[in-house]
Amino acid sequence: xxxxKVGRSSSNDIVISDDLKVSGxxxxxxxxxYGNYRLIDTNSLNGTYVNGVKIRNSEVRxxxxxxxxxxxxTLPWQTYxxxxxxxxxxxxxxxxxxxxxxxxxxxxxxxxxxDSFLVWAILCTLFCCLPFGIVSIxxxxxxxxxxxxxxxxxxxxxxxxxxxxxxxxxxxxxxxILITTIFYVIWGAMLGLGAFH
Amino acid sequence: xHFIKTKIVIVAAVIVAGAVxxxxxxxxxxxxxxxxxxxxxxxxxxxxxxxxxxxxxxxHLNIQKAFYCNPFMLISTPYxxxxxxxxxxxxxxxxxxxxxxxYNSITVYTYLVLTVLWWIVRNIIKL
Numbered sequence: 001x002x003x004x005k006v007g008r009s010s011s012n013d014i015v016i017s018d019d020l021k022v023s024g025x026x027x028x029x030x031x032x033x034y035g036n037y038r039l040i041d042t043n044s045l046n047g048t049y050v051n052g053v054k055i056r057n058s059e060v061r062x063x064x065x066x067x068x069x070x071x072x073x074t075l076p077w078q079t080y081x082x083x084x085x086x087x088x089x090x091x092x093x094x095x096x097x098x099x100x101x102x103x104x105x106x107x108x109x110x111x112x113x114x115d116s117f118l119v120w121a122i123l124c125t126l127f128c129c130l131p132f133g134i135v136s137i138x139x140x141x142x143x144x145x146x147x148x149x150x151x152x153x154x155x156x157x158x159x160x161x162x163x164x165x166x167x168x169x170x171x172x173x174x175x176x177i178l179i180t181t182i183f184y185v186i187w188g189a190m191l192g193l194g195a196f197h
Numbered sequence: 198x199h200f201i202k203t204k205i206v207i208v209a210a211v212i213v214a215g216a217v218x219x220x221x222x223x224x225x226x227x228x229x230x231x232x233x234x235x236x237x238x239x240x241x242x243x244x245x246x247x248x249x250x251x252x253x254x255x256x257h258l259n260i261q262k263a264f265y266c267n268p269f270m271l272i273s274t275p276y277x278x279x280x281x282x283x284x285x286x287x288x289x290x291x292x293x294x295x296x297x298x299x300y301n302s303i304t305v306y307t308y309l310v311l312t313v314l315w316w317i318v319r320n321i322i323k324l
Contacts, residue, residue: 116300118280118284118299118300118305119277119280119281119284119285122273122276122277122280122308123277123281125244125245125312126244126245126248126273126277127245130234130235130243134309134312134313137305137308137309138309140305141302141305141306141309142302143300144300144301144302145302173234176234176238177231177232177233177234179234180232180233180234180237180238181229181230181231181232183237184228184232184237185228185229188228189228
C-alpha cells in the first residue's frame with residue numbers, strides 16, 4: 001500500500017505551492033496492495049474534482065485515466081505512481097507544482113482578489129474631508145463587480161486607481177487639515193491679542 | 198494572530214485617544230482641534246462636519262444633540278466599523294457573507310449616493 005498526500009503545506013508528497021484554493025492538507029491518493037487507486041478528500045475547503053465531479057470529505061475509486069483537479073491545478077497523480085514505482089527512495093521525495101499557468105490566458109484568476117482599498121477610501125472620506133476619498137470609493141466599488149464578472153485586469157486596474165486616489169486624498173487631506181488648524185489657532189491668538197483693532 | 202493583536206492595540210489606542218481628547222475638550226470652545234479645510238475654504242459643510250461635536254456630545258450623553266450635530270454618523274459609523282472588522286480582523290474569512298455584503302457594489306454605491314445627497318442637503322437646509 002502506498003499513500004500520497006496532496007496539499008499546499010510542505011509536509012505533503014505533492015506540494016501545490018502557489019494555488020490559494022488548495023488547502024494545507026487537501027487530499028490523499030492511495031494505491032492498495034491489489035493495485036487499486038482510491039482518492040480521499042481530507043476535509044479540504046474547496047473540494048477535489050474527479051473528472052469534473054466535486055468530492056468533499058469523502059472517498060472515491062480512481063481509474064488511471066481519471067483527471068483530478070484541485071483549485072486551478074490539474075494533478076499529474078498517475079506519473080507519481082508510475083515513475084515512483086516501488087522504490088522506497090522516491091517515497092520520501094516530494095513533488096512541488098508551481099501553479100504558473102494562471103496568468104497566460106487570462107482565464108485563470110490571479111491568486112486573490114486585489115485589495116479594493118474600500119476601507120481606506122471610506123475612512124479617508126470620513127476623516128479627511130475631501131472629495132478625493134469619494135473618487136476612491138467609486139473605483140473601489142467597481143473592483144468586486146469586475147472581479148466576479150471575470151475581468152481580472154479591470155479589477156486590478158480599478159483597485160490600483162482606488163489606491164492612488166486614496167493616497168492623494170490622504171496626503172492633501174492631512175496637509176490641509178494641518179494648515180487650516182494652524183491658521184485658525186494663529187488667527188485666534190491674534191484676535192485675542194487685539195491685532196485687528 | 199500576532200498581527201491581529203497589534204492591529205487591535207493600534208485601533209483601540211486611536212479610538213481611546215480620540216475619545217479622551219473629545220471628552221475633556223469641547224470642540225466648540227477649544228482652539229487647536231483639527232478643523233475641516235473644506236468648510237474653512239468654501240464656507241460649505243462637508244459630509245463629516247460635526248463629527249467631533251457629535252462625539253463630544255455622545256460622550257457627555259447628550260444623545261439628541263449628538264444626533265443633530267451629524268445625523269449621518271448613524272449610517273457611517275456602523276458601515277465603517279463593519280468594513281474595518283471584516284477587512285482587518287478576520288484573517289480566516291469567517292465572516293465571508295458579511296464581507297461580501299459590505300463590499301457589494303450595490304452597498305457601496307448606495308453609501309456613496311447617500312453621502313453625496315447628505316452633503317448637498319445639509320448645505321441647503323443648514324444642518
